[in-house]
Amino acid sequence: MKKPKIAILGLGEAGSHFANDLARLGYTVSGWDPDLKRTLDEKIHIANNNAHAVEDADVVFNVNLSSVAKSVAEEIKHCVKKEAIFCEMNTSSPFEKKEIQSILKNECTVLDVAIMAPVPKAGIQTPFLVSGENAIAFRNYFSELPNIQIIEAPVGKAAELKLLRSIVYKGVAAVICEAMEVAEKFDSVPFMEEQISSIMGGDKNLIERFVEGSKKHAIRRSHEMEAVTSMLKKENLSALMSKAALDNLSRYVETKKDDPSTIYEEKQKLKKAFLDIPGTYVFTPDHSRKGYELNMFCMSLNEAENREKFRADEKAYVDLFPMTEEQKQAVLNREWLEMLRLGGNIYYTFKIAIFDRKSMQHVGGKMSGMTEEEFKDMMLSGGRSIIGNRSKIKQSK
Amino acid sequence: MAKIVGGIGCSHVPAVGAASDHGKTKDGYWTPLFNALPAARKWLSDLKPDVMILVYNDHGSAFSLELIPTFAIGTAENFKPADEGYGPRDIPDVEGHAELAWHIAESCIMDEFDLTIANKMDVDHGCTVPLTVFFGEVEKWPVRVIPICVNVIQFPPPTANRCFNLGRAIKKAISTFPEDLNVVVAGTGGMSHQLQGERSGVVNTEFDINYLNQLSEDNDKNRYMNHIDYIREAGSEGIEMVMWQIMRGAMEEKIVEKFRKYHVASSNTAFGIICFENEEA
Structure with missing residues (x-):
């Protein structure tokens, strides 16, 4: 073949x-x-x-x-x-x-x-x-x-058998982890190793594999034990031991989180993933820094007095704020998408729409190339479909 | 002792408040939603709640980008409806419960949940629209309210799991408050919606229904869902649903659903309200 x-x-x-x-x-x-x-x-x-x-x-x-x-x-x-x-x-x-x-x-x-x-x-x-x-x-x-x-x-059957095996394997691992931690505290490591070996054979190395493996693969194994407990829960069976094994692994997940590189990696991953969502401007720290003055200008419109000033002379009023020229233009021209691109956040930029007595559907329509009526109709018929709108990578296929 | 008698998840769509304020609840657009509410209101009033812990997010009203607390608890005796650009809503002031609020703040901080303490905080539609949904048009809100404001606008917001655990800490705090009070916890925001960008208007009914079902059946799925999945599936503003996890964490493991209404659409949003009680031991 x-x-x-x-x-x-x-x-x-x-x-x-x-x-x-x-x-x-x-x-x-x-x-x-x-x-x-x-x-x-x-x-x-x-x-x-x-x-x-x-x-x-x-x-x-x-x-x-x-x-x-x-x-x-x-x-x-x-x-x-x-x-x-x-x-x-x-x-x-x-x-x-x-x-x-x-x-x-x-x-x-x-x-x-x-x-x-x-x-x-x-x-x-x-x-x-x-x-x-x-x-x-x-x-x-x-x-x-x-x-x-x-x-x-x-x-599903293979998965089921694997999870059944995990009850034993991860459960034993949890017991060994606890036993060895305790033994260290009580200055009785060789004694404990002997006890463990007398029950399940193997030597120091096997014990170490159980302990180190639990720590190293804590995240994956805790997912696995979550799957075990949820399977048992569905069948109304006791999951006492499996839950304890899961708790033990969670302890190591926490420690893993203390590792600075884990958090950094998580952050990078999110950043990438956000960019993959089509037509969405996630208000990340970078975005927030870029749009701070623009959003704070919008914030000022919460006060009636400022709204009057803006109404009297829009250009003069925006000039009071240290925004970039691009940001000012986007505000004056009511370019809703452009404002988002320049760091705006919709909850803030929408304050301009409130000022204009425009609805969220008007703004939504402007951002997605529809009239307000079309947008309203779309919402009434169930909203914009999520299908085809989850990921740019998938869209391009 | 104070006791949690109910939990609610509820959207806080501004247009729902406006419909009530401007007498439009009998308009065709709004009847599917408002006609469903009396049953929920009856359930809630039968619980005889004294205090409601109302978890919501501020939308550039009390806080701005100048100061962004992840979790803030309102410890004042009185909270004014905020001016969100239309002038403040013409509704009663929200009366707080300073003593319980301070007790919760103290207990949570000792429990390593470092809440920001807000002695003055105007409350916007995030807080006041759910009150309208729960109680309708009233002279005076029939409960005292402890607003808990969560940042879900600036990324990263707290994880759903963090919110759930805050709920647990709040539950512990309430159970040690000596006065006999019936407390209801409401997590608000959502459901699926996106206000911004070319994808604005996105609604994911399948996600929402699963989310509602899982609250009682398998909440770990909601609790351990990461930010990216919330946003991808439920829209950039759908991330608000992490706040429902504070309510879920404050309830017992086993809960019983008492009411549910899901409706698409209220303005740009899939509207959901769901009510729970703890299962009798």
């Missing part, structure tokens, strides 16, 4: 291992990650976005955080080949995996692929559990990989 072309969405720890291993095995691999940090084999093609990455792919690996899995599926929806198989590999709940299947139901085949062990050790040879209609296609494509187990069950 000819080797399939692979697209890997998300090139973090797991994704980059898969990509490198597959490239070395001779597969054609493309991929994308909004925030690429890993070193990749030079044969791997890095696309411009998720949608581009999947264009030629026979097999797509979705290896992001479960929190973005759905939006990734949306992004690639219209670009993925009909005969492609989309492997949802995130640690999402069975329910979420089914949701992804329904997003892509007319686009391609979705398989539920659960990664059953830590990836760095075995890379692409990590044990996979695969469910979904035509799961066998996965094995056929990757017949040279030794650890693929197919379950004859719908999408």
